[in-house]
Amino acid sequence: MSEHHSGILSGKIAVVTGAARGIGRAVALRLASLGADIVLLDINLSAAKSMDEVLSHDSVAAEVEAFGVSCLALEVDLTDARAVARAFATIGEQFPGIDIVVNCAGGLITATDRGSAAEVSSQDIDTLLSINLRTTINVCQNAIPLMKARESASIINISSLSGQLSYASGKNAAYGFSKAALDSYSRSLAVELGPDGIRVNTVAPGLITTSRVVKQAASRGIGSAAEAAHVPLRRLGRPDDIADAVEFFAGPLSSFITGETLAVCGGSKLSVGTTRS
Template sequence: MAGGALRTALVTGGSRGIGRAITERLGRSGAVVAVHYGRDAGAAAQAVEAVRAAGGRAFPVRTELGPPDAIETLAVGVEEGLREHVGSTGLDILVNNAGIGCRADITTITREDLDRVFEINVKAPVFLVQRLLPLLRDGGRIVNISSVANRIAHPHVLGYAMSKGALEAFSRSLAAQLGPRGITVNTVAPGLIETDLHRERLRVHPEDAEEAAAMTVFGRLGQADDVADVVEFLASARARWITGERVETTGGAYL
């Protein structure tokens, strides 16, 4: 990363859950964070305020991923925000966190299901990197958020697991291509994390929470901060010799 320059970051899906924790962690570590969100402006505002309350700097960028013009809209919003808050458009850290689920097995999955999950979980990160590559400074960091579902058979989320497998293949290839610029590309693969995405289901079905906790070697559910800490490390100068790797953050689940 450019010596002496203020670090900048973009976190897609950065207003809620794991993305929110990553946003706050990078903000506290000194990065100016562009907080991407799709629809929930209130959640994005809260994430930005949390960074600012901790002494950091952040700004929201709204784009619903999926439509053909979404990547350009997001990139332009990031460029405009960076110019306003930093004075330039250089980007140091890109965290591809935004994603959707696809709850279907081989008997029920449809073409529409598969198209949608690949559009958001695979195509969006690929073409966002392509669009932002001229902005990404030498020595930058790209972290892609995957899932343990890519390693362990989960037939009921077939399309989701397939999309994360594709994302990890993308990460390895990208790491090889961007290495000469000193840019690292790594994947973080969480297990079940207790976020608002899962909290209501786990409240209604506490047996699921107990089962998930028992699968880890620590006997508890994962928290968003457990993932954010790993992302913060991979986004730092301390992780300069790590690239093309998959870091599983599951608390030892499925060992």
């Protein structure tokens, strides 16, 4: 159990959304490795399977527990405000508060050839705002009372370079404005919650080779060696690159930093015509 763990986050309680695979899973395992007790939230706790993502144990919860910390895993659609409230009631019964929240649930889940600013449909706008913005608002609003009970706390929202850049293809415009809205929401929260000792920052990944990206690479025309060759650091991102940034924002090294967005993209943000995540 966590009281026997000596990591820098031991005694902390971290909620990670979208934790069943990809970036969320990498983040959950990192925070567990540092000693935090973990709450996993995902609409499908077996989501790794559909992308052939290989787990080291039977479930992500078992992987977390292998670090000697405790884990609560709840299956919940985070776009559903009532379901999120129920999930946080359960969390509040089992834990004395929340120190760290990492919102990873999200993504470009509409067809990429329908995302242009000039033509995107109302339905796709609703879908993207719902999964990239609404989920995080629901989680933050329910987590904040439990975070205020702690001495200090940190919220980290996973955004995207698309929130800051527009790509010539125009395909990611709607995903981009959903992530820009997430960045803006996070800055407002940072100002509101600073007096309570709660910091709020976002991480903006470039293209990350998650199991989903690898599986969809060919059909979406992303993740090629040619694309990596355009990144100043000459490689695409890995889920652990995002876990590194989350570790920084979750821990004491960022204790005077709030309301920031950190790009984690190998420099592709600076270089025209590279990744489009």
